[in-house]
Amino acid sequence: MDPIIQYAVFAGLAIFFTGLAWNRQKPVPHFISAFFWIAFSLANMAAAPDLQLSPVLSWLTLGVGLILLLRGVWLMWR
Helix, strand or coil: CCHHHHHHHHHHHHHHHHHHHHHHCCHHHHHHHHHHHHHHHHHHHHCCCCCCCCHHHHHHHHHHHHHHHHHHHHHHHC
């Protein structure tokens, strides 16, 4: 798959599922959004250097994914 299309798809799905996760407050949407944020981060790291916005953005989106993953675990065990 073209890296630009993959990058855009992961970004769009990450934003969509994050909104869904914060609206529903259930663990499954949090896990799905965490997966897409982490995939978006890895796609940003793996893309050609001219496609990367910055390494800081990659680590920031990875952190958002980990936060949503931990929140999903917290909601699951609450």
